[in-house]
Amino acid sequence: GPVVFRTWDFGGQREYYATHQYFLSKRSLYLVVWRIPDGQRGIAEILQWLVNIQARAPNSPVLIIGTHYDMMQQYPSSRSEDLQQFIRDKFINIVDAEKCGLPRVLDTIEVSCKTRH
Secondary structure (H helix, E strand, O other), X not given: OOOOOOOOOOOOOHHHHHHHHHHOOOOOOEEEEEEHHHHHHHHHHHHHHHHHHHHHOOOXXXXXXXXXXXXXXXXOOHHHXXXXXXXXXXXXXXXXXXXXXXXXXXXXXXXXXXXXX
C-alpha cells in the first residue's frame, strides 16, 4: 500500500509537552533533532524524547540528528566528536535498550544547513 509521510515539529515549548504524546504512534520512524552546541543540556533533552517515544511507541526506530554543526568551529575540534561518541555510548551501543526504557536508536548524524555538511 501507499506510504504515508507525516511530520510533526515539536519546537521544544514546555507548555505543549503534555500534548506530544498524542502524536506518537507505532510503525513510525522518529527523528530526534537537537542543537549540538547545547552540549550535555541538549543530550538530556534527547533522553527525555527517547523515553517518551519508547513509552508511546515501543521499539520504534529513531535517528538522532545534531544540527548547527557549523557553530562547533568555535570549540576545540574534538568537542563535536566527543558529544557524538557520548550519544553512541549512551543510546546506541547499549545492550537491551528496551530494558533501559529506550527505543531502538539506529544512528546519530551531524548536519549544518549553512555549510551543507
